[in-house]
Amino acid sequence: MEEEGYQNSGNEPLHVLMFPWLAHGHISAYAELSIRLAQKGTKVSFFSTPLNIAKIKPLFASRQVPQIQLLQLPLPKVAGLPPEIESTSDLPMHLTPLFNKAVDGLEAPFEKLLAEICPDCVIFDFVQWWAGRAAAKFGAASVTFSTLGAAFISWAMHPFWRLYGNGLTAEDLIQQPSDYPSRAVTLRLFEAAGALVVNGAHEPDAVSYPERCLRGIDACDIVAVKTCAELEGKYVEYFGKVTGKPVVPLGPLLSPHVSEGKADSDVMTWLDKQSMGSVVYVSFGSQCFLSREEIAEVALGLEASGQPFLWALHSLSSWLPEGFVERLGKRGIVVRGWVPQREVLAHLGVGSLMTHCGWNSIMEGLSNGLVLIASPMQLDQSHNARLIVLELNVGNEVGRGKDGTFEREEICKAVRMVMGDEGREMRAKAKEIGHMFKNKILKDGGSQDEYMTHFVDHLHLLKPSVRLQKGKEIQH
Known part of the structure; x- marks a missing residue:
């Protein structure tokens, strides 16, 4: 020892x-x-x-x-x-x-x-x-x-x-x-x-x-x-x-929020140029690796939504659909590897988190008052998704096929619902919980x-x- x-x-x-x-x-x-x-x-x-x-x-x-x-x-x-x-x-x-x-x-x-x-x-x-x-x-x-x-x-x-x-x-x-x-x-x-x-x-x-x-x-x-x-x-x-x-x-x-460095990185510079609360931050955690088919469906669903997004992609970026990155232009960023997540979630440009519903990610998202787009993958994540969507009313869950497959239409639908007029009430509820974290729990x-x-x-x-x-x- x-x-x-x-x-x-x-x-x-x-x-x-x-x-x-x-x-x-x-x-x-x-x-x-x-x-x-x-x-x-x-x-x-x-x-x-x-x-x-x-x-x-x-x-x-x-x-x-x-x-x-x-x-x-x-x-x-x-x-x-x-x-x-x-x-x-x-x-x-x-x-x-x-x-x-x-x-x-x-x-x-x-x-x-x-x-x-x-x-x-x-x-x-x-x-x-x-x-x-x-x-x-x-x-x-x-x-x-x-x-x-x-x-x-x-x-x-x-x-x-x-x-x-x-x-x-x-x-x-x-x-x-x-x-x-x-x-x-x-x-x-x-x-x-x-x-x-x-x-x-x-x-x-x-x-x-x-x-x-x-x-x-x-x-x-x-x-x-x-x-x-x-x-x-x-x-x-x-x-x-x-x-x-x-x-x-x-x-x-x-943990107390401290700078993770790279505050002047391309990611943070891009976020600084976005409208307040407009960006969907997409992260499926460090241990959820999407298949080629799943990456394609998520990518095309995000593209069709018309919403600005930042995607922390831990799977192979070469699996993205052909021409996807070029079509996005400046509307979206896909980052392969490390992202300063704590800083990203706290950025005023970010309005929602598309998440695999790992418990720590949920806590981080809610503590920043973000509405959640639930895409559970395994283990406890399904229960977490139902909790935040059906009980706390701070998010929407992405629809799946009967076998659990991602479908681009459902990705697009979930993003538009959360970020559009229909999601106004849940965004307000998410902000309310964010204030509770700040003023009651974490202070x-x-x-x-x-x-x-x-x-x-x-x-x-x-x-x-x-x-x-x-x-x-x-x-x-």
Whole structure:
């Protein structure tokens, strides 16, 4: 094990060990939580693999929180898994079973780490469910921290699904537990079929993602969720009923907006020339790669809409339709690679976000008062899309074919609806939520700070109770 940063001293504060799932969105959320806990006086150890630690290290350095200790262990070697893959962002779908096997191989080294550093509490991601079991073995409390929203996670983690065992079908998944708080937030058949493929165990002895999550909840003392009561209050309450565990919302956990550089880039210069609120920013996230056919349909739909747009394209730009870029002229920009997204979303020229509905992207869009064009791709994104469109009324969802295919006419229709007269009410609602983020949630002393104070109080209450329980076990 290698470590950097915090060194032990005599008078120790509450000590928390963070262990995120090896995916960019999860690691960054755990990093933000680590920073906020450290700012509250908590000693934080942050654990991951070497390549992930190297990527996240500059973020910690930029926020100047020296009391965060970085710990790293190599991902165990698994035949057939390239050694450079340490994150799902680099992971081809067909290698997922091997990647999960490698992560599970960290259990024994993780236990050795716990014995060495003796944290008071382990905060772990659902997928590596055994971290909660390991924490209990060494007398530490444990918290499962979900980086996904409460509407999805309270549905996905309902014990109801265990009744089906391995016989669960797509038709079963489009149903809902009878007590779920919404009839609108649900899956469509093609989405349910895709979920079965992604979430299956893949191998006879493997543990499926849903079962991993349920085991993680079984093992923990508290469940924490990256959400806020202002948006998902009824789902947070429902999740507590489902799990039988205290469920603590941690707020949106958005990092403070700082310049990401390149403010004078071609992108920002182009945005400066656009009318206020006229631009559609298009991003499907860093882990959603569109097929050639999907790229063509999105491109031609955006072109037909007549609306200015900025598209952050992570798939092959050579797959764009022939002559597309030339026909756009100055009305649209397609950027292959890095885009200063935080700056783009905050720019006054941007009026809407076309998104895959990843939870962090939704939070970033809403915090800037943007109306959303929902194009969910996988996992929690379908539930997120229904939440923002059918319950929060801050967006419109792109229609799909029965098999989930993109269609250029539906892309065009969704963009025009959101940005035209028909979308006036939802744009107003989005701005209202943006003001709520600014004036109630994210401001100094706002509810984001209150969420963190409440969470730290929970952690302090766990510390003596766990030690007391451990002492009773030793006596017996």
